[in-house]
Amino acid sequence: MRIEVLESAFDPWREVFKQESSLSPGSFGATAVFVGTMRDMNEGDTVTQMTLEHYAGMTEGHLSQLAQQVQADHEILDIVILHRVGTITPGDPIVLVGVWSEHRAEAFEACEKIVEYLKSQAPFWKKERLSDGADRWVEHNTAGPRQVLN
Amino acid sequence: MRIEVLESAFDPWREVFKQESSLSPGSFGATAVFVGTMRDMNEGDTVTQMTLEHYAGMTEGHLSQLAQQVQADHEILDIVILHRVGTITPGDPIVLVGVWSEHRAEAFEACEKIVEYLKSQAPFWKKERLSDGADRWVEHNTAGPRQVLN
Amino acid sequence: MTITVRFFASLADRVGRREELISNEGIHTARDAWMHCVSDIPIPGNALVAINQEYSDFDATIKEGDEVAFFPPVTGG
Amino acid sequence: MTITVRFFASLADRVGRREELISNEGIHTARDAWMHCVSDIPIPGNALVAINQEYSDFDATIKEGDEVAFFPPVTGG
Numbered sequence: 001m002r003i004e005v006l007e008s009a010f011d012p013w014r015e016v017f018k019q020e021s022s023l024s025p026g027s028f029g030a031t032a033v034f035v036g037t038m039r040d041m042n043e044g045d046t047v048t049q050m051t052l053e054h055y056a057g058m059t060e061g062h063l064s065q066l067a068q069q070v071q072a073d074h075e076i077l078d079i080v081i082l083h084r085v086g087t088i089t090p091g092d093p094i095v096l097v098g099v100w101s102e103h104r105a106e107a108f109e110a111c112e113k114i115v116e117y118l119k120s121q122a123p124f125w126k127k128e129r130l131s132d133g134a135d136r137w138v139e140h141n142t143a144g145p146r147q148v149l150n
Numbered sequence: 151m152r153i154e155v156l157e158s159a160f161d162p163w164r165e166v167f168k169q170e171s172s173l174s175p176g177s178f179g180a181t182a183v184f185v186g187t188m189r190d191m192n193e194g195d196t197v198t199q200m201t202l203e204h205y206a207g208m209t210e211g212h213l214s215q216l217a218q219q220v221q222a223d224h225e226i227l228d229i230v231i232l233h234r235v236g237t238i239t240p241g242d243p244i245v246l247v248g249v250w251s252e253h254r255a256e257a258f259e260a261c262e263k264i265v266e267y268l269k270s271q272a273p274f275w276k277k278e279r280l281s282d283g284a285d286r287w288v289e290h291n292t293a294g295p296r297q298v299l300n
Numbered sequence: 301m302t303i304t305v306r307f308f309a310s311l312a313d314r315v316g317r318r319e320e321l322i323s324n325e326g327i328h329t330a331r332d333a334w335m336h337c338v339s340d341i342p343i344p345g346n347a348l349v350a351i352n353q354e355y356s357d358f359d360a361t362i363k364e365g366d367e368v369a370f371f372p373p374v375t376g377g
Numbered sequence: 378m379t380i381t382v383r384f385f386a387s388l389a390d391r392v393g394r395r396e397e398l399i400s401n402e403g404i405h406t407a408r409d410a411w412m413h414c415v416s417d418i419p420i421p422g423n424a425l426v427a428i429n430q431e432y433s434d435f436d437a438t439i440k441e442g443d444e445v446a447f448f449p450p451v452t453g454g
């Protein structure tokens with residue numbers, strides 16, 4: 001299991017490959033991955049860069065607790081959660097959640113549960129810079145796919 | 151969009167990276183990926199290899215129709231579906247489904263819908279070789295996470 | 301003109317062949333095609349049928365040049 | 378001994394600082410800590426509070442050495 005807050009850019013597909021390489025081939029049958037990426041538009045405005053702030057310590061502690069809980073509840077073999085902080089530009093990955101399990105039901109459910117938790121509970125905040133140079137804090141995240149948190 | 155049946159091994163993370171490279175950075179905010187991988191166990195038995203058969207033509211036609219339908223229904227930016235055929239061994243990827251969209255709800259829903267359709271409708275069949283050398287056809291797939299097909 | 305009948309996976313093993321070309325005389329439905337090809341084996345209860353690569357049913361009408369395929373439940377993905 | 382009070386994101390901008398060390402005399406709850414630090418600004422309706430890095434509420438008791446953090450709704454992921 002790997003839970004990390006990163007201060008520099010990362011390639012999510014390379015990180016998934018690396019994490020998977022530590023698993024025994026043939027042990028897992030399903031991998032579900034979510035990657036959140038910075039868009040160049042939000043609420044109708046062009047966004048040129050974004051600064052991600054977090055509550056160091058609380059973030060990592062909560063994500064670790066969550067990952068352990070989800071692993072126990074859903075028969076999960078491994079989990080990777082990476083979240084970027086600092087200043088980023090459109091196209092940069094913000095978050096990676098990867099889950100490995102024997103069967104697909106567990107992988108999908110665990111991946112969505114972690115993403116929804118992360119969006120609603122983990123102490124990260126986004127500040128956008130608009131094309132006119134003004135900064136604004138993002139006030140709320142968009143809704144999730146359906147209620148997956150128990 | 152890329153829909154392909156492959157007769158040789160593929161690296162799903164490399165293929166996702168390649169597909170994503172063709173998209174405009176900043177245009178997508180969410181990527182949901184599912185990879186199905188051959189396990190070394192099924193129904194309590196050790197499996198040493200597997201042969202995947204498909205109905206060439208019907209498979210590609212149905213998957214393309216599905217992908218176009220899902221893209222229209224869910225505001226999806228891009229889709230990749232790769233499915234292996236031929237003889238494989240434990241740890242080999244069988245299927246990759248990757249979906250890019252602006253927001254996560256659409257990506258998750260579209261990815262799961264494609265995977266469930268693929269498991270229940272696409273004309274692929276698996277034959278397993280057990281550790282004693284005997285071959286057996288897989289009779290049915292395991293259940294999906296929940297009802298996602300409309 | 302003929303009808304192409306195809307069998308896949310465990311059904312191909314069971315009937316002992318993968319493809320057969322038949323004349324359409326007296327063959328009106330997918331069920332007729334099965335009976336013509338494999339008269340000694342009843343159609344398995346879980347068998348699926350596709351006509352020209354679209355899912356269909358055993359009582360669907362087939363015509364000259366059609367491709368009729370019989371196969372077990374799918375197990376890909 | 379002191380209590381550490383922290384502010385994050387738009388709340389830090391609004392109160393004009395990110396961290397403050399206060400003595401706990403007369404401060405019993407998270408709400409008291411806010412009032413002590415930013416008496417001129419009422420607590421925003423959507424503000425969240427964490428005590429020692431766990432979500433809590435404004436009326437929770439705080440004690441010597443605690444870290445009390447105030448922040449707006451989270452927007453990560």
